[in-house]
Amino acid sequence: MNTFRNFHPLTLAGYFLSVIGISIFTFNPIYLLSGLFGSLLFLITLMGFRKMFAHLRFYFLIFLIVTFTNPVFSHNGATVLFFINDNRVTLEALIYGAVLGLMITEVLLWFKCFNLVFDSERLLCLFGKTFPKLALVVSIALGFVPQFIRTFKSINSTQKALGFSKRRVQRYLTSFSAVITRSMEGAIITSDSMKCRGYGLKNRTYFSRFRFTAYDVLYILIFFVLLICTLPALFLGQSGVSFYPYVKFEMPTFFTVLSLLSFTVLAMIPSFFEVKEGIRWKYLISKI
Amino acid sequence: MKKILPFILLLVFVYSGCSIKSADDYYSATESGEYTATISISCKTAVDCKNFDRKNAEILTDYAVGFDEGDTVFDVLKNACKENKIQFEYDGSGTSVYVNGIDYLYEFDCGELSGWEYRVNGKFQNVGCNSCKLYDGDKIEWLYTCDLGADIGNVYKVE
Amino acid sequence: MEIFNLENLSFTYNGSDRNALSGINLTVNSGDFLLLIGESGCGKTTLLKMLKRELTPFGQKSGKIFYKGKKIEDIESRESTSQIGFIMQDPDAQIVTDKVYSELSFGLENLGYESRIIRSKVSEFATYFGLLKSFEQNTFTLSGGQKQLLNLASVMSMNPEVIILDEPTSQLDPISALEFIGTLKRLNDDFGTTVIIAEHHLQEIFPIANTVAYIEDGKLSDIGSPREIGTKLKGKKIERTLPSSVRIFNALGATSKCPITVKEGREFLFDILSEDDHISYIEPKISKKIIECKNIWFRYEKRSADILKGCNLSVNKGEVYALLGENGCGKSTLLKIINASLKPYRGKVIRPKRVVCLPQNPKDIFVKDTVADDLKTIDNSYKELSGLLKIDHLLGLHPYDLSGGELQRAAICKILLTDPEILLLDEPTKGLDNFAKSNLGELLKTLTDSGKTVIIVTHDLEFAALYANRCGLLFDGIITSENFTNPFFSYNSFYTTAVSRMTKGIVKNAVTVEDIIELKRTEYEKNS
Numbered sequence: 024m025n026t027f028r029n030f031h032p033l034t035l036a037g038y039f040l041s042v043i044g045i046s047i048f049t050f051n052p053i054y055l056l057s058g059l060f061g062s063l064l065f066l067i068t069l070m071g072f073r074k075m076f077a078h079l080r081f082y083f084l085i086f087l088i089v090t091f092t093n094p095v096f097s098h099n100g101a102t103v104l105f106f107i108n109d110n111r112v113t114l115e116a117l118i119y120g121a122v123l124g125l126m127i128t129e130v131l132l133w134f135k136c137f138n139l140v141f142d143s144e145r146l147l148c149l150f151g152k153t154f155p156k157l158a159l160v161v162s163i164a165l166g167f168v169p170q171f172i173r174t175f176k177s178i179n180s181t182q183k184a185l186g187f188s189k190r191r192v193q194r195y196l197t198s199f200s201a202v203i204t205r206s207m208e209g210a211i212i213t214s215d216s217m218k219c220r221g222y223g224l225k226n227r228t229y230f231s232r233f234r235f236t237a238y239d240v241l242y243i244l245i246f247f248v249l250l251i252c253t254l255p256a257l258f259l260g261q262s263g264v265s266f267y268p269y270v271k272f273e274m275p276t277f278f279t280v281l282s283l284l285s286f287t288v289l290a291m292i293p294s295f296f297e298v299k300e301g302i303r304w305k306y307l308i309s310k311i
Numbered sequence: 312m313k314k315i316l317p318f319i320l321l322l323v324f325v326y327s328g329c330s331i332k333s334a335d336d337y338y339s340a341t342e343s344g345e346y347t348a349t350i351s352i353s354c355k356t357a358v359d360c361k362n363f364d365r366k367n368a369e370i371l372t373d374y375a376v377g378f379d380e381g382d383t384v385f386d387v388l389k390n391a392c393k394e395n396k397i398q399f400e401y402d403g404s405g406t407s408v409y410v411n412g413i414d415y416l417y418e419f420d421c422g423e424l425s426g427w428e429y430r431v432n433g434k435f436q437n438v439g440c441n442s443c444k445l446y447d448g449d450k451i452e453w454l455y456t457c458d459l460g461a462d463i464g465n466v467y468k469v470e
Numbered sequence: 471m472e473i474f475n476l477e478n479l480s481f482t483y484n485g486s487d488r489n490a491l492s493g494i495n496l497t498v499n500s501g502d503f504l505l506l507i508g509e510s511g512c513g514k515t516t517l518l519k520m521l522k523r524e525l526t527p528f529g530q531k532s533g534k535i536f537y538k539g540k541k542i543e544d545i546e547s548r549e550s551t552s553q554i555g556f557i558m559q560d561p562d563a564q565i566v567t568d569k570v571y572s573e574l575s576f577g578l579e580n581l582g583y584e585s586r587i588i589r590s591k592v593s594e595f596a597t598y599f600g601l602l603k604s605f606e607q608n609t610f611t612l613s614g615g616q617k618q619l620l621n622l623a624s625v626m627s628m629n630p631e632v633i634i635l636d637e638p639t640s641q642l643d644p645i646s647a648l649e650f651i652g653t654l655k656r657l658n659d660d661f662g663t664t665v666i667i668a669e670h671h672l673q674e675i676f677p678i679a680n681t682v683a684y685i686e687d688g689k690l691s692d693i694g695s696p697r698e699i700g701t702k703l704k705g706k707k708i709e710r711t712l713p714s715s716v717r718i719f720n721a722l723g724a725t726s727k728c729p730i731t732v733k734e735g736r737e738f739l740f741d742i743l744s745e746d747d748h749i750s751y752i753e754p755k756i757s758k759k760i761i762e763c764k765n766i767w768f769r770y771e772k773r774s775a776d777i778l779k780g781c782n783l784s785v786n787k788g789e790v791y792a793l794l795g796e797n798g799c800g801k802s803t804l805l806k807i808i809n810a811s812l813k814p815y816r817g818k819v820i821r822p823k824r825v826v827c828l829p830q831n832p833k834d835i836f837v838k839d840t841v842a843d844d845l846k847t848i849d850n851s852y853k854e855l856s857g858l859l860k861i862d863h864l865l866g867l868h869p870y871d872l873s874g875g876e877l878q879r880a881a882i883c884k885i886l887l888t889d890p891e892i893l894l895l896d897e898p899t900k901g902l903d904n905f906a907k908s909n910l911g912e913l914l915k916t917l918t919d920s921g922k923t924v925i926i927v928t929h930d931l932e933f934a935a936l937y938a939n940r941c942g943l944l945f946d947g948i949i950t951s952e953n954f955t956n957p958f959f960s961y962n963s964f965y966t967t968a969v970s971r972m973t974k975g976i977v978k979n980a981v982t983v984e985d986i987i988e989l990k991r992t993e994y995e996k997n998s
Binding site for chain 3: 143144155159162163165166169170173177178180181182184185186197198200201204205208209210212213215216217218219220221222223224225226227228229230231232
C-alpha cells in the first residue's frame, strides 16, 4: 500500500519543515487547532487510536502546565479573575497561556509524527549523496550501539552471577572497560571485512532504497503551492491576534481566509492520504 | 495521576504565602498615610508613536496619594493604581523592582528602546523605584519613553 | 580455467622464526570446491589470507601467487575486491552497517555503482538468499546463521569468481551450519563459483568438496579427492575430525571404496556386519537427585507466549546431563531458571545453593588484563586448580589472546573457584575444534568423578553422545524424550548421531564410532 511514509525522504522532510515552520510562526488559535487536528488524525493512522490516546495524556499535561503557568508570570489583561498580592491574574493571560500551550503541543505532536515516519535510514538518505562517508559512519554507529549494549548486559550479568564486587558502580565500570576491549577486537575484524569489500576505493557511491518518483514531484509541488498561499497573510500580519488588554481578532481579509484554508489542507494531507489509500485498498479487495 | 501530582504540588508551592483576593476586594481596600505625594502618569510619547495604537495620553494627573514614613515611589504607584483601578505589572521583589507596564502599556510596545521611567520633583532618579524614598509633598511623574529617555528629557550625562 | 596458482609459497610472520607456510604448490581451477583441513595453527588461515590481497599479513613472503595467470600483486584493486570474496569466522563483527539492505549494497557502493544498478543487484541477491523478509531489518536482530548468510550474500552481490571462507560455520549451530554449507554448494553448482574453505567440522562438508587439501605444519601434506584423503589420513591425529564412516572404514582396515557419506557408510556396514552382531548395553545406576524442576511455566513478558509449559526436569548427582533442542526452544531459558536468574511464574525448582553458569561466550567471564588477575578476583589460591586444568602456561596472557579451547578451560577454572556443586554450560562446544572438544569432554568426566554435576545445553549431538550420561530433548516447552545417552540416541531416528543413523536397522545400540570399532575389534581379534 502506498502510504504517506513511502514518499521520498526529501518530500517528507519538505512537508514537515513547512508544517512545523508555519506552526511555530503563527499565534492564531484557529491555525493551531487545524494543525493540531491534522497531527492527531495522522497519529491515529500511524499508531492506532488506543495507543495514541495513551500518548495524549503526556501532551495534555504539557498543555495544562503551559496554560496555568502563564497567568502566574504575566499580569496583563483587562478581565481580572482575582488578585495574588498586588498582581492580577487575568482571563487574557490564561487564554494566552492556552494558545501558547496549544502551539507547543501541536509542534510536539508534529515532531512525534516526524519521528515515527522518519527513521535513521530516511535521515541517511537525505545527506547520504552529499556525504557518503558520514552516512556510512552513522550507519556503522547505529549498528554498533545495540551490539555494545547487548555485550555489556551479558558481561555485567555474568559478573554479577560470579559475585564480582558487591559495589554496583565498580562492577559496571569493570564490565564497561571489558566491553570496550571486546569492541576494539571486533573493530579489527570489521575493518578487515570493510577492506575485503573494497572500502577505500575511489568514487564511493551511496545507495538508498528510496526512489524519487513522479508522485514525489507532484506532491512537492502541491506542498509548495499551499505554502505560498499560506505565507502572505502571516507576513502581512493579517492573521494576527492580540490578547492584551482584550482578546481581539483582526478582521478577516481575502489573504487570511486563503492562508487559513491552505494551511488546513496542508495539515490534513497525510491523514487524508492514509485514509484515501485505505479506502482504495478495501475497494480493490472487494473487487477480487 | 502520578504524573500530575508534582505539578499540583508546584502550583500549591507557588501560590502558598500569597494572599488571594477577588478584584472587588482588592480595589475596595483604601490606604491612608500621614504624608501626601502627588503622582502623574503620562504616555504622550506612545500616543505619538506611529506603530502603536494608543489614544489616552494622560493616565493619571496630579493625583494625591497618602503614604507613611519610608514608603517608596513604587508603594505610591501601587496605591495610586489600586485606588484608580489602573492595571500595572512589575518584576522582581525587595529593592529591585522593575515596572514593566502601566495601563496595558508595556515596555517594548513602541520599539526596542521603549519603557517606563519616573522622576521625583522633576529629577530622574538613578535608583530602582522601590529604593527611592519619598518625603511629604513630593511630586512623582511616571513617563513613557520610546527612546531610552531621550524623548522625555532624561539624557544620560557622562560625568 | 586456472583461478589460483601457488608456486613454492612460503611465509614467515614478522618477529617469528618459524615458517607459517613453507613451499606450498597448489592449483585451484574454476568451479573447484577446495576444502582445507588441518589442526588449529597449522597455517590454514594464513594461506587463505595470502589469497586475498587486502588481508595479506605482514611478514616475509617467498614464492609466487598467480590469480588468473597474473601476479596477485599486479591485479587492479577493483578486480581484487569484486572477484575474490572473503568470509571470516565471526558472524557479528563482519557486519559493517545497521540495515540488511545497506549491508548488501556496501561492497557495490565501494565499487561506485549507480543506485539503479545496485538496486537491481541487491534485490536479485536478497531473493536468491531468502533475505527478502529481513530486507529492511536491523542487522543486530538477525540470528547468527542469518548473519553469516548475510555476510555471504553481501560478498556474492559483487559477483566474485572465487569465495574464500575461513571456518565460516564454527560459531553457528549445526542446523544453521548445514544451511550455510548447503547454500555454498548451491552457489558452487548453480554459478560455478570457486569455493576455497577451511573447516574443522567435516561430517557434512567433506563429501561436498571435490578436492581436500591437508595442511600440516605449514606444508601441503596431502591433496586429493575426499575419498583418497580420507584413507590417507589414517592414523593421524586429524583423523578424528573426519566423517564417522571414514573413521570406521579406516579403523577396520577395510580396503574397498572409502565411504564418505552416511548413505555409503550404511552400505559399507551392511556388508561387514551380520545379524549376530550386537552391542550390549547395561543400564547404569542412578544416584540421588540433586536438581528437580517441577511443572515449570515461564514467559518473558505478560502478553508473550509461554516458553516453558509445565516442564519437568531432574538431574542426578555426579552426572553430565545434555539438554538438546532446536534454537529458541527454551533451553537457555531453562538454564537460567535453574541458575535462578529467571523466576518461573508457576512451578517449583529444588536446587543446591551453589550453581554457576558458563555463558555461551566464555569471554564474558573475563574482565581483567591477564587470566591470573581474573582468577584472583574470586580466590587467591587458584594455583592448584589451574594446574589441574592445565592452564598454568596461560596465566600471564590476556584472556582475549587465548584460543577457543584455552579460553574455555580458563573460564571453567574461574567458575570452579566459586566451588559450585552444579555447573551449567551453555553451548560449550561452539567454536571449538575437535581436539579442544575432546579435551573439554575429558574435563567434564574429571569434574563429575569428583562429585560435581554438569548440565550442558548443546546442539552438538556427537559431543553429547560421547560425554553425556543422560540426554533430554526440549520441545514445545517440555522435555519430550529423556533417557540414558545410548538408548536416547539409538531410539531416535532423525535427531541422532551419524553412526546411529548409519546403523539403524543393522545393529542395535550403536551410537558412536567407538561402539562399532569396539564391536568389530573383538571380532577381528577372535578371528586372528
